[in-house]
Amino acid sequence: xxxxxxxxxxxxxxxxxxxxxxxxxxxxxxxxxxxxxxxxxxxxxxxxxxxxxxxxxxxxxxxxxxxxxxxxxxxxxxxxxxxxxxxxxxxxxxxxxxxxxxxxxxxxxxxxxxxxxxxxxxxxxxxxxxxxxxxxxxxxxxxxxxxxxxxxxxxxxxxxxxxxxxxxxxxxxxxxxxxxxxxxxxxxxxxxxxxxxxxxxxxxxxxxxxxxxxxxxxxxxxxxxxxxxxxxxxxxxxxxxxxxxxxxxxxxxxxxxxxxxxxxxx
Amino acid sequence: xxxxxxxxxxxxxxxxxxxxxxxxxxxxxxxxxxxxxxxxxxxxxxxxxxxxxxxxxxxxxxxxxxxxxxxxxxxxxxxxxxxxxxxxxxxxxxxxxxxxxxxxxxxxxxxxxxxxxxxxxxxxxxxxxxxxxxxxxxxxxxxxxxxxxxxxxxxxxxxxxxxxxxxxxxxxxxxxxxxxxxxxxxxxxxxxxxxxxxxxxxxxxxxxxxxxxxxxxxxxxxxxxxxxxxxxxxxxxxxxxxxxxxxxxxxxxxxxxxxxxxxxxxxxxxxxxxxxxxxxxxxxxxxxxxxxxxxxxxxxxxxxxxxxxxxxxxxxxxxxxxxxxxxx
Numbered sequence: 001x002x003x004x005x006x007x008x009x010x011x012x013x014x015x016x017x018x019x020x021x022x023x024x025x026x027x028x029x030x031x032x033x034x035x036x037x038x039x040x041x042x043x044x045x046x047x048x049x050x051x052x053x054x055x056x057x058x059x060x061x062x063x064x065x066x067x068x069x070x071x072x073x074x075x076x077x078x079x080x081x082x083x084x085x086x087x088x089x090x091x092x093x094x095x096x097x098x099x100x101x102x103x104x105x106x107x108x109x110x111x112x113x114x115x116x117x118x119x120x121x122x123x124x125x126x127x128x129x130x131x132x133x134x135x136x137x138x139x140x141x142x143x144x145x146x147x148x149x150x151x152x153x154x155x156x157x158x159x160x161x162x163x164x165x166x167x168x169x170x171x172x173x174x175x176x177x178x179x180x181x182x183x184x185x186x187x188x189x190x191x192x193x194x195x196x197x198x199x200x201x202x203x204x205x206x207x208x209x210x211x212x213x214x215x216x217x218x219x220x221x222x223x224x225x226x227x228x229x230x231x232x233x234x235x236x237x238x239x240x241x242x243x244x245x246x247x248x249x250x251x252x253x254x255x256x257x258x259x260x261x262x263x264x265x266x
Numbered sequence: 267x268x269x270x271x272x273x274x275x276x277x278x279x280x281x282x283x284x285x286x287x288x289x290x291x292x293x294x295x296x297x298x299x300x301x302x303x304x305x306x307x308x309x310x311x312x313x314x315x316x317x318x319x320x321x322x323x324x325x326x327x328x329x330x331x332x333x334x335x336x337x338x339x340x341x342x343x344x345x346x347x348x349x350x351x352x353x354x355x356x357x358x359x360x361x362x363x364x365x366x367x368x369x370x371x372x373x374x375x376x377x378x379x380x381x382x383x384x385x386x387x388x389x390x391x392x393x394x395x396x397x398x399x400x401x402x403x404x405x406x407x408x409x410x411x412x413x414x415x416x417x418x419x420x421x422x423x424x425x426x427x428x429x430x431x432x433x434x435x436x437x438x439x440x441x442x443x444x445x446x447x448x449x450x451x452x453x454x455x456x457x458x459x460x461x462x463x464x465x466x467x468x469x470x471x472x473x474x475x476x477x478x479x480x481x482x483x484x485x486x487x488x489x490x491x492x493x494x495x496x497x498x499x500x501x502x503x504x505x506x507x508x509x510x511x512x513x514x515x516x517x518x519x520x521x522x523x524x525x526x527x528x529x530x531x532x533x534x535x536x537x538x539x540x541x542x543x544x545x546x547x548x549x550x551x552x553x554x555x556x557x558x559x560x561x562x563x564x565x566x567x568x569x570x571x572x573x574x575x576x577x578x579x580x581x582x583x584x585x586x587x588x589x590x591x592x593x594x
Contacts, residue, residue: 044453044454044455044456045424045453151542152313181312181313181480182312182480182482182521182524182525183312183520183521183524183537183538184312185524185527186524186527186535186536186537187537189527189535190534190535190537193533193534193535208453208454209454210454211527212527214527215527215528215529215535248455249454249455252454252455252457252458253454
């Protein structure tokens, strides 16, 4: 087993509730993403998967547990050291329209991302080449556009372009394909595969869609009520689920989203 | 003519134009579709294909002033409603047609109890109805607890809200229920519950369904027939198995492949290349021409008519299906 690039260890997070016991959104959850691999974190709304992703991104501070990025514990870092360490871990969110400042051009959005990297070269050529890596070609044509002037698929490409600007080791993507049409979904998966191959970036892919998990991930973690119920290579989880909840999730997917020759077995 | 043989919804060669903010968009171009009594019909397509516009047109819900039917006809239960006024539409809506939308929260009134909202729908079409007992009956039909009647929409889960929407929609006993992406916003397990409910309602209430979705898998399990839309055109239709297992139009074939989300031998996922069509154009040729790998000269000069495809009542608008003798 190689070293994990992202190592979430026994993380717990409770949210206070008015007039009720606190809600334990994440309960002693652990998860490892190895270098260059993809782990799918699956579960239904309210299972805690987005909270866990936000804890990994250090957007939410956990009550207990720790997150290690490339072997370094993030909880022990000073704010300035955390800022540098975090460059190795970039988010991509579900709604790319909400992920960008609508008053900034594509140029300004990417400049801001690159400006975080110490000593990074920031030129229009560099920005255009970044756009071309995410298949927005010719890149220079997109620099003066605003997010609303891009299609949904193009915005998600821009989100990936911004994510790879800091040369991250892991991208944490929360439902990145949920709003996309089927043909766009496949294009984005191809792009994510290409980026993985080029740069060796790993993915933590948060999704409620078992078909996406099956298509793209090496391993699957199933989350239910804040806990990780089951964690195994994708083929094992989908082919021989060990937990009743996983079985229920799979049979629901099978009964709705499978086309004739699609069975969940790999 | 007996009512059984007249389609509940019959759309023929329909053209709809949106005219807003200086942009003229041909959202529906020469689209045809029919739903007969007792049928469950699926309408598949990607964003911008026109499927929701077609559904709204069928209910007279197009934004007035900004949209216009510029060609073709729209008939409901044999009555031509193509140029109905909003007042005329008021009498049609609900009965015989009703619709449920993707996002129930934005269509339910947040400050009214569930019982009041169901009651409104019931009373509107039957002023003499015993609202309370009818409301209880409807909640039971959509498999909700009777005490949901006293609750407000925000107190309900997404799946429960969609059930309330269904109760409101069937409250006026429609002959055709249009469901526009009815489960897109829901979790997989809730989705399958709602779909099972739709299937059971279809048999208990003797309704027809028009289910609109981008998800071919969902349509596969819930529809007898499917129409596929692309760039405002209905480019293929037929029995569900025929369309999904023997897609005749190259676009449908691409859509089916992309939906499978399986890696090809070169480890890539099948996609449909090229850009989405520009609906400022009123296509007089095949709108899929620029993206089609089988396209030839004829495809860019003329829109093909509807040709028969393998299977029962399966047809598609593609020159590749032109019978050989006609080509000679």
